[in-house]
Amino acid sequence: MNTQDVISMFNDYVIANYGRLPKVITKGQNNTLGDLDGNTILDMFPGWAVSGIGHCHPKVVEAIRKQAGELLHIDNTFYTIEQGQLAKMLSERAFGGQCFFCNSGAEANEAALKLARRHTPREKYKFITTEKSFHGRTLATVAATGQPQYHEGFLPLPAGFVYVPFNDIDALHEAFDEEVCAVMIEPIQGEGGIHEATPEYMQTIRDLCDEHDALMILDEVQTGMGRTGRWFGYQHYEVTPDIITLAKALGGGVAIGAMMARPEVAKSFVPGTHASTFGGNSLACAAAIAVIEAIEEDKLLDNASAVGEYTRNKLEQLREKFPIIDHIRGKGLMLGLQLNMPGAAIVSQCLEKGLRINCTQETVLRLMPSMTVTRDEIDAAVAILDEVFGEGDSE
Ligand SMILES: *Cc1c(COP(=O)(O)O)cnc(C)c1O
Secondary structure: OOHHHHHHHHHHHOOOOOOOOOOOEEEEEEOEEEEOOOOEEEEOOHHHHOOOOOEOOHHHHHHHHHHHOOOOOOOOOOOOHHHHHHHHHHHHHOOOOEEEEEOOHHHHHHHHHHHHHHHOOOOOOEEEEEEOOOOOOOHHHHHHOEOHHHOOOOOOOOOOEEEEOOOOHHHHHHHOOOOEEEEEEOOEEOOOOOEEOOHHHHHHHHHHHHHOOOEEEEEOOOOOOOOOOOOOHHHHOOOOOOEEEEOHHHHEOEOOEEEEEOHHHHOOOOOOOOOOOOOOOHHHHHHHHHHHHHHHHOOHHHHHHHHHHHHHHHHHHHHHHOOOEEEEEEEOOEEEEEEOOOOHHHHHHHHHOOEEOEEEOOOEEEEOOOOOOOHHHHHHHHHHHHHHHHHHHHO
């Protein structure tokens, strides 16, 4: 089977709801991908931030192998060691919360929204979210997503969502009333183009939520699990949220999502209120436990900070050289290059030269290398970017 055969198979049998790059990936090892034509690709956007500690991390692979021989799945009618241990490990690294497990970011956010409605008095039903946010693709999470293009064709959406401009403190005050049950934001907007919440904004959300008995939900699906140099994005701020949601890098490549809530809030989910058949199964939890252990044993939080800063400096040097790069945003290994032109062609040209990056919001190049990334790999990636930007200049 060659690349064209695989693409034909997709054309015939797979729903075409993704814009795909014309490569068939057959292998992923740490920060390198292999394709069906024998090319290798340096991956600076591994699995859309899922492979946060690199593809097929040996500790994760080993944990999966071991768990697969013991127990893959048992329903939540029973207890398992793996689910309990994972919840304890997450709780100890966050704010002492309690966890609900599911299988994706959208489901984690859906659980957070349901818990917030359930926990607060009946008259509170509104969710404040921000413009350019991204919270998932289920009907409720797409309604939470403050981007009209994702709503198109799906109306009417679940009611109660109010959108405010990100980092706009006045707009937040204006939107708040006694009907608000929660505010949900990403500490750094990912899909929205790498926009960081300011400390004042975070503090205002906390204060307004406290004042009005509303909950502060942080969608850490992309920022969580160490990418920013701390376990969770909120840990760069002085605030503690009531709920965080996780997915993407949590399982090291295995599907898992989690919602963690303060115990007083979590107690509003009693039997019968919410559930997930696959949620928290032993295989996924064993993988996530291995991810946490690998991050600590290999000191990957420190690596994310140090190599993140190194990358940022390298990108700043590129910016000085190429005026099409307007400025650079982000934290740790979550970086965006704001271009003053569309970036899709640059992504394709990089791929042709063996580098995978992403473009979001049309003009933002997004780099989210794994936390295992080395300075040499960053140098190689920046060299390719330099080449591609250089060719653009001479056209
Ligand atoms: C990717 C993402 C989601 C959705 O996660 P899925 O696993 O695709 O459902 C939600 N929120 C944020 C911030 C994300 O980056």
